[in-house]
Amino acid sequence: MIKDFELFTPKTLDEALTLLDKYKDECKVIAGGQTLILLMREGLITPKYVLNIKRIPELSHIKSGKNGVRIGAATTHRAIEKSPVMKKALKVLAEMEKRLSYIETRNWGTIGGNLCNADPAGDPAPALMALKASVKMASVSGERTMALEDFFLGAHKTALKPNEILTEIQIPSVPPRTGVAYDKFNIIEGTVATAGVAVSMTLKSGDGVCDDVRIALGGLARTPMLAKKAEKVLRGKKITDSLLKQAGQKASAEAKPISDISASAEYRRELVKVMVARTGSEAFARAKKA
């Protein structure tokens, strides 16, 4: 049973920020609420005030410009999945969304809500981190931007201050000869990832040498994380299957998985070895064609 609360439905972001600044911790921001309503029903969150930002027009957009792509925080998963902007290297975002929960949830749930929930195993975070995405936050005192990997402070903890709203996800232009892939392992399709791996690889021209790489892991630590030691294995090297395997082993060593209902920590450590090699191989193949 959900506890009573007062609902605010502001029409503009400014109005929303003023309200949030007034009530801060007593107020919970709702976008699609596909997780929040569940938590409120379980009594795990009992806000006095709820701030509905679902239909604030300035928070729902997908804009493509010369500096990259900007996605409003209240953009639905399904809008991203179906957006014509998600082509070439960004196709990975459409592929990732397609495997996130179910159509009904993607139709109403938002990308910003997903990131603010900071589920360690959420799908968008690794894919966006591989793409070097950053997040823009706003409060009455102004805006700030940070790299997505710095946004996550712990399981279900973010860098958002009590008076801040996540407003936009910014993805910089993807360099040429870059391939990006995301894969997740889950026993039942549509459920949360037991482990998720995203790899973005940029090649030097012609010779199959890795110029730059990002390897992002989901469900393998208290927060989504970059496997920086595994990246080092690949950077500057000619990509081969055995090198990708080595990267997988490094990623497995630096991951900090936990045991839960889906899998043991040991199982996840094995999983990540295979997944980094496999996803890396896919990113490599895409980079060669890009």
Next chain:
Amino acid sequence: MKEILKIKVNGQSHELLVKPKTLLLEVLRDHLGLTGTKRACDSGACGACTVILDGMAVKSCSILALQADGSEVMTIEGLATGNELHPLQKAFLDHGAVQCGFCTPGMLMSSKAMLDENPKANKQQIKEGIDGHICRCTGYNSLVRAITDVVKGEYKEVK
């Protein structure tokens, strides 16, 4: 603390006083008496509560009613045209895609939204279109067969 909700359901406009915590599902079932939409898992996992909101299939157990203010909703009660069943309903009947029937309203609403968006859905797309639904009788194959026949044009819509 109640607020006014303006909502159009199956073509009919309503103005209701609801508490902010009221779910869309509760408005449909408890306020409007449209009990075709089912309450089951209450956690967005089973699909039984699916309705079409502004053209999209959504889980009405996971949406605050006031977030749907100004929207247009179609429930299972709005699917048939008078006494004439919707092609999907006819196909479900012919294929025995209804067993205990509890998941059926949700399945039908998602199937309708899917075919409205993609009338030529193939078998894989049909499976993806209903994969957010659990049928406790496990009648999935007959559901896919029924929807496939509608795609093939074997059931005509009455205008």
